Amino acid sequence: MEVVATEEEEAEAELKKVPEGSKDAVVLKNLYLSCDPYMRSRMTKHDPPSYNPDFVPGEVITGFGVSKVVDSTHPNFKVGDLVWGTTGWEEYTLITNPLILFKINHPDLPLSYYTGILGMPGFTAYVGFHEIASPKKGEYVFISAAAGAVGQLVGQFAKLLGCYVVGAAGSDEKVELLKNKFGFDDAFNYRKEPDLSLALKRCFPEGIDIYFENVGGAMLEAVLDNMRLHGRISACGMISQYNLLEPEGIRNIVQIIPKRIRMEGFIVSDHFANYRKFEDITVQYIKEGKITYVEDIAEGLEKAPSALIGLFEGKNVGKQVVVVSRE
16 A cells, blocks of 8 residues: 655655755754853844844744754765754754854764753853963962853863862852862852852952853952952853843943953854864863763753743753754
């Protein structure tokens, strides 16, 4: 008896194929999606345009993820390749210009790691700490949002270098994680501190050499009060500001002058040429047990919106990952 495909089956089959005539394109089956704070800013109209294009209402949201190639007309990718990079929040994505797709070199490690420790957040931690902050052994390092995808790795990179490391997080559970799992020298729950500047003075009586900035606002203001001469601020993000209609001002920014502070923002995609170096170093750290990582897993594509919103409410513990398919 002849089996006739249903319209739904035919439609799904079409999704898995590069359209006829398309060159240098791939179709991805998405496995894991990454929830990242920068995605919130893409939901705001920017004029002039931001470095990352704004999301278009009605179009599929894009972000970083881990995927499997199911069809390809691109010479660098073949069916079955595992990749990480920019993809869509959907089951299958057609990529017509796969410039930001990296083949996964270590499929023996959890594939979800390529949304975090071995993906964009991990590389962000590495670049922001090692290349932007110019750290030295023995320096005093402070990290805000320290239990998040980036912060937990910055702290571990700093400890491996021989720095004194303190992190701030938004719950007692996260504080214990920083001290007992990630090896931070100290940590505090910023929600329980009536005066952030005094909290930092308690943790850093001699001041801060390096601040890895993930929060902005009141935390940045308190840090400036406690920076040492020739301190460095690596500005990765400012999550406290993303949902505000009017961003908060920093009243003591003048401190960067007498303290000779260098504050530098960075965009990780500017550094992707160095990704393989980072990957080799970090894979070795993982296999030697020198670095550990915590993920917060949401099962199912339908959970993606609430998982992303949860980042701004401090609900996630570790890297927020959405599982689309474990296949």
